[in-house]
Amino acid sequence: MSLSMPDFTKPESKRLDLRRILAAPGVAAILTILGTVALWELAARTLNIPSYLLPAPSAIFSTFPSIGAERWVGHVWATLRVALLGFALAIAIAIPLAIALVRSPALNRTLYPLLVIVQSTPVVAIAPIIIVVLGAGDAPRIVITTLICFFPLVVSTATGLAATPPELIELSRSLRAPAFREITQIRLPFAVPYIFSALKISVTLAVIGAVVAEFCASDAGVGYFIQFSTSMFKLPQAWAGLFVLAGMSLALFQAVSWAQKLLFPWSLPRKR
Amino acid sequence: MQTPAAIRFDHLGQVFDTGSGRVEALRNVSFEVARHEFLAVLGPSGCGKSTLLRMIAGLLEPTSGAVEVFGRRVDGPREDIGIVFQKPTLLPWATIEDNVMFPVRHKRGRVGSHDRDRAQELLRMVGLEGFGKRLPDELSGGMQQRVGIARALHMDPDILLMDEPFSALDALTREEMGFDLLRIFSERPKTVVFITHSVSEAALLADRVLVMTGRPGSVLTELPVPVARPRGRETIKDPAVTELAAHLRDLLLQRDAA
Numbered sequence: 001m002s003l004s005m006p007d008f009t010k011p012e013s014k015r016l017d018l019r020r021i022l023a024a025p026g027v028a029a030i031l032t033i034l035g036t037v038a039l040w041e042l043a044a045r046t047l048n049i050p051s052y053l054l055p056a057p058s059a060i061f062s063t064f065p066s067i068g069a070e071r072w073v074g075h076v077w078a079t080l081r082v083a084l085l086g087f088a089l090a091i092a093i094a095i096p097l098a099i100a101l102v103r104s105p106a107l108n109r110t111l112y113p114l115l116v117i118v119q120s121t122p123v124v125a126i127a128p129i130i131i132v133v134l135g136a137g138d139a140p141r142i143v144i145t146t147l148i149c150f151f152p153l154v155v156s157t158a159t160g161l162a163a164t165p166p167e168l169i170e171l172s173r174s175l176r177a178p179a180f181r182e183i184t185q186i187r188l189p190f191a192v193p194y195i196f197s198a199l200k201i202s203v204t205l206a207v208i209g210a211v212v213a214e215f216c217a218s219d220a221g222v223g224y225f226i227q228f229s230t231s232m233f234k235l236p237q238a239w240a241g242l243f244v245l246a247g248m249s250l251a252l253f254q255a256v257s258w259a260q261k262l263l264f265p266w267s268l269p270r271k272r
Numbered sequence: 273m274q275t276p277a278a279i280r281f282d283h284l285g286q287v288f289d290t291g292s293g294r295v296e297a298l299r300n301v302s303f304e305v306a307r308h309e310f311l312a313v314l315g316p317s318g319c320g321k322s323t324l325l326r327m328i329a330g331l332l333e334p335t336s337g338a339v340e341v342f343g344r345r346v347d348g349p350r351e352d353i354g355i356v357f358q359k360p361t362l363l364p365w366a367t368i369e370d371n372v373m374f375p376v377r378h379k380r381g382r383v384g385s386h387d388r389d390r391a392q393e394l395l396r397m398v399g400l401e402g403f404g405k406r407l408p409d410e411l412s413g414g415m416q417q418r419v420g421i422a423r424a425l426h427m428d429p430d431i432l433l434m435d436e437p438f439s440a441l442d443a444l445t446r447e448e449m450g451f452d453l454l455r456i457f458s459e460r461p462k463t464v465v466f467i468t469h470s471v472s473e474a475a476l477l478a479d480r481v482l483v484m485t486g487r488p489g490s491v492l493t494e495l496p497v498p499v500a501r502p503r504g505r506e507t508i509k510d511p512a513v514t515e516l517a518a519h520l521r522d523l524l525l526q527r528d529a530a
Contacts, residue, residue: 170326174349174350174355177378177379178381185374185377186363189365
């Protein structure tokens with residue numbers, strides 16, 4: 001038997017091409033999602049699952065046009081606004097707080113246990129109380145969102161601020177530089193990777209916070225829409241809301257990743 | 273009147289209070305460094321060599337005795353001292369040029385065109401001309417340490433403290449850096465305290481070698497390096513240097529065996 005090269009290489013190279021396509025970024029993920037949806041559709045149709053237990057994807061997607069773009073945008077904006085404002089407030093509180101914790105050992109000893117207690121309290125349980133105290137409107141929802149998403153930010157930022165090379169802190173001290181520059185020029189930039197990994201967690205927590213707040217009291221938002229749909233027994237509609245929420249979380253997570261790539265490219269692990 | 277020594281240690285002792293008890297790091301350390309003298313400090317690990325540097329810089333207060341710099345007792349951080357650390361510890365987000373100017377920006381909050389010119393001049397001196405706009409992680413370890421040296425020299429300090437600056441480099445780069453230091457200090461003399469583990473490095477670079485004992489660290493002996501400057505590549509092969517290096521090695525080994 002002779003080794004006829006073309007016979008072996010042709011199918012081999014084709015298979016290699018397919019492998020290369022599968023290895024391309026996102027391709028595997030998209031195929032997995034499409035496959036899951038297809039299986040789901042198949043199961044729903046062949047097994048005759050009642051739609052209140054598990055609606056078929058086609059039934060879920062058909063609710064999108066029937067709700068209408070205007071209502072969707074209204075709900076999404078209501079949730080997004082609260083999530084982003086709560087997230088922003090969490091950043092505004094967490095970063096100065098982390099700086100204070102790192103600067104002052106006394107504050108670290110007194111304030112940190114308090115923070116742990118606040119974090120250990122299920123925010124979902126105090127949400128109704130907050131709504132009674134702060135009344136209707138965005139304010140209580142923003143506070144609930146902030147409470148849910150600020151803790152990882154404080155801990156991560158404080159860890160990052162403390163992880164600065166001690167040599168640079170000695171350099172700063174030997175220069176008799178003002179203390180605030182030690183924070184702005186050394187500690188904070190060194191904390192950027194830590195801050196961003198916390199921001200990615202926090203931004204998805206912010207969506208959860210906004211939805212929890214809507215569950216307690218609201219007349220708009222995707223969380224409210226899901227609750228309203230289930231109470232009307234419109235399960236495919238509720239599932240559609242769930243998909244929208246998942247999409248929102250994903251988009252916000254991506255936005256934070258892009259912000260890091262754009263603003264602090266040096267803080268990302270090096271590609272070699 | 274005699275001019276005061278650049279650095280003077282006067283019966284200095286240091287005891288650290290650690291969680292598990294008191295550790296005596298230095299005992300009765302006395303020595304002087306003249307202006308523009310290059311002193312190498314040699315000793316086993318944990319003999320308090322780095323502690324000595326921190327005291328000169330005013331970052332650490334001695335438990336007993338005193339350190340004087342230019343005749344004045346050190347009682348806090350002083351600005352006329354540059355420090356080169358074991359690791360380059362550059363700012364990964366700042367360009368090489370900005371890293372060199374960092375002490376000025378950190379101290380004053382801004383930099384002028386004069387500081388930029390000086391950074392360029394220093395980068396040329398350490399052999400990194402044209403690398404000013406690069407980021408630290410684009411440079412090799414040896415190049416990064418050159419940036420660390422340029423940074424320490426930017427404020428034109430009278431005294432340069434070097435804490436095992438080449439210990440993280442490979443042998444060849446390390447030798448190369450030694451020759452560069454000889455050239456840099458012949459152009460611009462400084463008072464240097466150079467901590468090292470390498471006997472040949474100490475013999476090549478220094479005017480005088482201070483040998484320390486293990487914990488608690490104290491001065492075992494001081495040896496002059498009997499080789500004239502300027503020195504260069506051929507200095508390594510100078511019998512006086514190799515003899516001194518061998519002698520220093522014996523001293524350290526004897527001490528280890530005892």
